[in-house]
Amino acid sequence: MGELALVDSSSRVGESGLTFMETLLDENATCHLAWGAGLPPGVPAHLRTDDPARLDAAGVNTLCGMMINGGPVVISGGPLTSRSLWERCLMALPVMTVEQRAKALAKAGEARTARRALLAEVACGAVSVAEVFERSGQDLVGRTRVVQVLRAVPGYGPARVAALMAACGVEEKQRVGALNEQQRERLLRSLIS
Structure with a gap:
């Protein structure tokens, strides 16, 4: 695991009720998890991509985060590849005009x-x-x-x-x-x- 952040309901970002579409802000709205190794500086530029298939083929792990908010949370595990991590982490964020x-x-x-x-x-x-x-x-x-x-x-x-x-x-x-x-x-x- 890369990060486990316990953020209470009184965070300024959480209270704003806004989604900024900027991870470094939005992750502070609530508790969140991040796992993986990200893209280290030593990875060649041609492998630096968000395409999970290319990352899997190159054996590069991705850093993936998930926000957890409200109600009970059930976490279950199993063997994960960067592709399955990627697919599990995708979530639709509300879009503001x-x-x-x-x-x-x-x-x-x-x-x-x-x-x-x-x-x-x-x-x-x-x-x-x-x-x-x-x-x-x-x-x-x-x-x-x-x-x-x-x-x-x-x-x-x-x-x-x-x-x-x-x-x-x-x-x-x-x-x-x-x-x-x-x-x-x-x-x-x-x-x-």
Whole structure:
């Protein structure tokens, strides 16, 4: 196996709901496996191809990846050749039109701008952390990471925020909308003291 990546549901790529048609981005949407050896630099240029028949004939292994998302996953094995790997790995990805992609990118940009504005309000004291927590039902606020909100508080740097979150039982990547009542209360009590 080349790679086993366990990516939680809060990855930025996964939350975007977009398919970028770029493996290095799309593979970070969810858990994924990759196996094979890829095409080493020593393989002659005339053998560097995506054609599985030519790769099999040349005895060259391919690197193949598979994204795993939702529900139970059953993995079974058997003898695999690069040809059978290739055939098993092919999957249809949803295709977005240029307009759909532009709309999705614009929506993501608007969300980033709104999140920056929220954090700026926390930083200048216009909005308290308690007020942010009260608005956790709003999509933008609920999807904001707790660490971002706490780091926006004046005097709270990375080390202090990490210690505070650990003491309050809040995971590093936890979002405001996923905080339970006890976590909110512990965080707010700690910020006051």
